[in-house]
Amino acid sequence: MAFAIEVPGEAAPLTPQQVYLALQSAGSSQQLSIQTGTQQLQTWETHRGYYPLLQVRNSSVGQIKS
Numbered sequence: 529m530a531f532a533i534e535v536p537g538e539a540a541p542l543t544p545q546q547v548y549l550a551l552q553s554a555g556s557s558q559q560l561s562i563q564t565g566t567q568q569l570q571t572w573e574t575h576r577g578y579y580p581l582l583q584v585r586n587s588s589v590g591q592i593k594s
Contacts, residue, residue: 542572547581 550572553565572578 542575542577542581544581547572547578 550568
């Protein structure tokens with residue numbers, strides 16, 4: 529899976545799909561994906577709206593994956 533690190537100050541508002549993909553990457557069994565996903569999540573910790581997106585309900589996640 530291709531995954532890019534976001535540069536601070538150049539980001540569009542976070543979407544549930546972006547957070548889902550970063551979480552999926554951070555939970556991967558491949559070391560590079562883990563590092564990339566974890567870095568992205570840590571970068572987003574200071575962005576407004578990040579924590580509420582972590583609380584997206586399971587029914588929304590099903591829609592994201594479709």
